[in-house]
Amino acid sequence: MAGFDKVVKSYAEALAGLTDDMTIIAGGFGLCGIPEGIIAEIKSMGVKGLTFVSNNCGVDDFGLGLLLEDRQIKKMISSYVGENALFEQQFLSGELEVELTPQGTLAEKMRAGGAGIPAFYTATGYGTPVGEGKEVREFDGRPYILEESITGDFAIVKGWKADRYGNVIYRHTAQNFNPMAATAGKITIVEVEEIVEPGELDPAHIHTPGIYVNRLIQGSFEKRIEKRTVRSA
Amino acid sequence: MAGFDKVVKSYAEALAGLTDDMTIIAGGFGLCGIPEGIIAEIKSMGVKGLTFVSNNCGVDDFGLGLLLEDRQIKKMISSYVGENALFEQQFLSGELEVELTPQGTLAEKMRAGGAGIPAFYTATGYGTPVGEGKEVREFDGRPYILEESITGDFAIVKGWKADRYGNVIYRHTAQNFNPMAATAGKITIVEVEEIVEPGELDPAHIHTPGIYVNRLIQGSFEKRIEKRTVRSA
Amino acid sequence: MALSREQMAQRVARELQDGFYVNLGIGIPTLVANYIPEGMEVMLQSENGLLGMGPYPTNEELDADMINAGKETVTAIKGASIFSSAESFAMIRGGHVDLTVLGAFEVDVSGNIASWMIPGKLVKGMGGAMDLVAGANNIVVTMTHASKHGESKLLTQCSLPLTGAGCIKKVLTDLAYVEIAEGSFWLKERAPGVSVDEIVAKTEGEIVVPDVVPEMEF
């Protein structure tokens, strides 16, 4: 790699340096916009004791759920972790730790982590179990709780197109948590459907500027649909 | 106006409800990306005692500087206010109050104001006059100061194109503070170069979703250049 | 008679106004989209990052990259915008959504809501519900008035862990439309053929009953 060319040749190269007990920030919402090839590589690497910061944990046989099969995940920081029998089983047996975090707070924690904001106040979760043990402060007569930001050793992100410099755009609602995840990893890996040359993407429409991206790889995606809802034409 | 059509017929309609002593959040960086027609209307309305939250205050005879001529501005919350003799004179005579705020903190205060975050911690300004009187707290061994968010009675924004629903895109670096300003006004007014029909802008490339925009008007812009620097071809 | 799910959605739809940005939760709230009054425009926000949610796609339109917060495949209307989760919750937490409709297990006279966790049962998570109730000024909670075992869900104090504190002002149950103010429920409307006595009997928290309680019309 020279200059700003972020493209790596293999998934092994993309994930070089990932070891047991690290924290990974993952983009995606349900099975939408998840870095499928990166997850597969983490599975085949067999690293264990991982903490994942991700809105969900996939389903039994897809997405992050795949990493439950070999008990690679120690802890999930998520807003919603249904849809997964293996998850339930490992959670109930105490093998898997779960830190439930409101969805908006989770997104903001990732953004803050990437943006050098160590903590912020939010009304979300005040007076609920989420607020327990957290500082409460009033602004303008309303109580808010203090939430700290999150960063990870790695961030894994799924984009649509990226140029070689790592400027990424996302497709439709596959954007979701990916842009924030991209900012919050010490090493950020982006897996995309298509890699283009610098200059092919409009600078004003870049969702994730290349400064946040360390490694870029082109993948192929199954894009499994969780709830196929259709209407007759 | 019916449904989501945000287009207003006149600048008077765009600024209806603006009265003395209100706070206005303004987009723009220097003279780049400023809502020229809206500023002209504020001047002709003659409202006084205004507080402006804006990175700069224009120059003597352009941008927000125009509002200094009739002493309409009581206070500026800005990061940089050079380039303006009239400003200097009113500031030194005590007529004009100035609250200097670091540029990144200013941008984040606007964003936080629009995003329901009443306050956040930042290292910016710690140990400097900006940090005086503000709470200091350590995270991970580093000191940060607490900064509160900003909202305004109005926000005035300059866009490039918008659809009738108020979905806005910005052109080049005329984006600057405009997207954050757009989120932080109780009433947000956007002045654009071109209004298009819903569906003409790519949903994935909207910089400011219409939910933040209350009133939309098409203007014509001088776009004065502050420092014309060119090279020979 | 108690309202059907469709009637509940229909009644909630009367809270809509032209030009409202609306977030509809899963279940009965989703059905509200079917009862938007003719000539009125409403834009649906889905908290995974879509403003301007359209109907389900046809088979030809189906796209794995276009889903709603319930993970269903959807479409986007003309004039939609798509953005990150951080931007989506900036909208929600910042109070830019005009109306939020969501279900609950319990509400109480202080405007507290419990909707995500039943101790002893597996907890799947709060998703975006805590942000939605903390961020919206205008929330309608939809739920049955009482549990299957006849226990009231309109309480003096929620017994389950809260989703939000002091944030609920409007509740539509299968029996009544109730507002919350000054530490009480205020009975505003009753389902057709449901007596005030039945509503009061099934409301554990203090409820203020006016002389006349109009019946809802459908």
Place this chain on the structure above:
Amino acid sequence: MALSREQMAQRVARELQDGFYVNLGIGIPTLVANYIPEGMEVMLQSENGLLGMGPYPTNEELDADMINAGKETVTAIKGASIFSSAESFAMIRGGHVDLTVLGAFEVDVSGNIASWMIPGKLVKGMGGAMDLVAGANNIVVTMTHASKHGESKLLTQCSLPLTGAGCIKKVLTDLAYVEIAEGSFWLKERAPGVSVDEIVAKTEGEIVVPDVVPEMEF
């Protein structure tokens, strides 16, 4: 002899590495862009919202909507990205910029920097300087070693209001390249023909001088 502005820029450019994202302040720092070593790629960040700043435009390219943080008209390189001020300072404050170069009035042995305010003189504002010094891990300060009146700008304690506290580790003056660590300046290099004695004499704060202080070469 003291370094010229161009030589200072040239020396700072030696801190660049291939693939660095760099923010250059106004004045001498801006000149650094002229001395990027051949075969090395560096991307310039401008805090008004541009990553991948190119040269000044030709008359034909001139565009009022394309400026840098100094409000000069500029161009964007292929592979540039343009974004809001909030995103720009997220990058800066979040430590994603590899090198920041900026001027100063004073620095001190604790790594404090004063660069924006001289009491009694009109204060124009700090612009993005406070964010830049708080956010970057790798900052080079460029300034003359002493004022026109011969007063040292490398102090035991800054006398002017600070721009940032404890954040400066590298200082290039017209006389020397100095690092800051453990509460001292550490003399690393001297300008060609400038004696260690002159540097020490013009450095008010404690300065550690090694046995050999190499001369810079140009």
